[in-house]
Amino acid sequence: MGYVGNQTTTSFTSMDKQTITGSGATTYTLSHNVSSESEIEVFVNNIRQEGGSGKAYTVSANQITFSEAVASSDSIYVIFQGKAIQTVVPPDGSVSSAKLATNIAVSGDLDVAGNLDVGTIRATNGTTAMTIDSTGRILTPARPAFSVFYNSSGTEGVTGTVIFTGVHSNIGSHYNTSTGIFTCPVSGFYQFNLNAFGSGASNGATISANGQIVAQLYDNTNSVVLAVSYGHVTSSAFYPNVSFGSAHNLAANTEVKILIGSGEYLYSDATDKYLKFSGFLIG
Numbered sequence: 001m002g003y004v005g006n007q008t009t010t011s012f013t014s015m016d017k018q019t020i021t022g023s024g025a026t027t028y029t030l031s032h033n034v035s036s037e038s039e040i041e042v043f044v045n046n047i048r049q050e051g052g053s054g055k056a057y058t059v060s061a062n063q064i065t066f067s068e069a070v071a072s073s074d075s076i077y078v079i080f081q082g083k084a085i086q087t088v089v090p091p092d093g094s095v096s097s098a099k100l101a102t103n104i105a106v107s108g109d110l111d112v113a114g115n116l117d118v119g120t121i122r123a124t125n126g127t128t129a130m131t132i133d134s135t136g137r138i139l140t141p142a143r144p145a146f147s148v149f150y151n152s153s154g155t156e157g158v159t160g161t162v163i164f165t166g167v168h169s170n171i172g173s174h175y176n177t178s179t180g181i182f183t184c185p186v187s188g189f190y191q192f193n194l195n196a197f198g199s200g201a202s203n204g205a206t207i208s209a210n211g212q213i214v215a216q217l218y219d220n221t222n223s224v225v226l227a228v229s230y231g232h233v234t235s236s237a238f239y240p241n242v243s244f245g246s247a248h249n250l251a252a253n254t255e256v257k258i259l260i261g262s263g264e265y266l267y268s269d270a271t272d273k274y275l276k277f278s279g280f281l282i283g
Contacts, residue, residue: 016080022070030062032080040064041079144185145280146175149272158266159202162258164277175279181220182279184254191247192217192279194258197239198231199267206237213264215242220255239267247282 018031034040037051037059049056057066070076121130123142131139150158151166163180175182184190198213200206207213210233217227226248231240250256258277260266268275 018078018080020064020070020076020078022072022074022076024069024071026067026069027063027065028070030059030064030078033062034059034080039081041081043075043077043079045075142171143281144172144174145278146170146182147276147278148175148177149277150266150268150275151272152268152270158268158275159260159262159264162260162266162275162277164258164275166272168272179257181255181257184250184252184256184281186281187250187252189247189249189282190256190279191245191282192227192256193243193245193277194229195243195274195276196229196241196258197267197274198233198242199239199265200237202265204265204267204269206239207231207233208237209233209235213240213242213266214261215244215266216259217244217246218257218259219250220257221253226256242266 016032020028030040037055037057040051040059042049042051042057042064044056051057051059055067057064059065064078119132120128123129127142129140129142131141133139147168148164148170149166149168150162150164161180163177164175165177167175167177170177172185174185182192194215194217196215198207198211198215200208200211212233213231215229215231216225218224219226227244227246229242229244231242233240256279266275
């Protein structure tokens with residue numbers, strides 16, 4: 001037999017039935033809530049009863065009240081007309097975007113076969129986790145990241161732990177401008193970058209011939225050197241480059257900083273050009 005539209009389903013054809021055992025009372029508890037007498041069929045000794053005020057019975061939520069007491073010798077059962085005891089899977093293509101809420105929290109895995117049209121993905125607390133624009137470009141505005149620089153008032157050098165107080169960006173505030181430490185908020189793969197030049201003294205002088213400078217990316221939590229850059233001067237005084245880029249798999253709460261050896265210096269001036277540190281969570 002042909003039909004127009006989605007194929008019909010038989011999942012709502014089975015009705016629930018309840019047998020009532022009399023106890024001499026007039027009021028009994030139904031197994032399901034109902035809103036009116038018309039939602040159920042009541043049979044006493046296999047004879048259908050009429051519901052409503054002044055008739056054989058009335059209902060209120062899950063309570064049914066008979067006009068006369070129900071004896072144990074009476075055979076009574078109730079058919080729930082509006083109560084389906086099965087569930088229905090919506091037909092393919094029947095749920096449109098208009099039927100979905102603006103913010104949907106997904107618990108567990110989301111497996112998608114085919115195309116998934118997404119504009120914004122939010123965390124369970126409503127924070128925007130990812131956006132995709134009309135050209136397919138992906139932005140992750142909540143991804144932990146920082147870009148800082150050594151903000152000095154004049155030409156000088158720094159030694160020991162380098163504390164970058166100038167901030168271009170500090171998403172999540174995981175870099176501490178008071179201690180010079182970035183704390184990994186979650187376990188993951190992180191990228192760090194240092195752009196620096198060696199200096200021969202605290203006043204920003206050049207390094208003499210055959211001198212060197214060592215800059216370290218240091219795991220302050222586990223006392224481990226993650227990356228090293230050596231800047232060496234050969235024939236004449238110079239500012240050697242001690243820059244690097246380095247990626248590492250780090251545990252949550254790992255503290256990372258830039259460390260310079262005792263008596264060694266990095267060059268900085270009043271701009272953000274010469275001494276910069278950045279990092280971000282790759283994933």
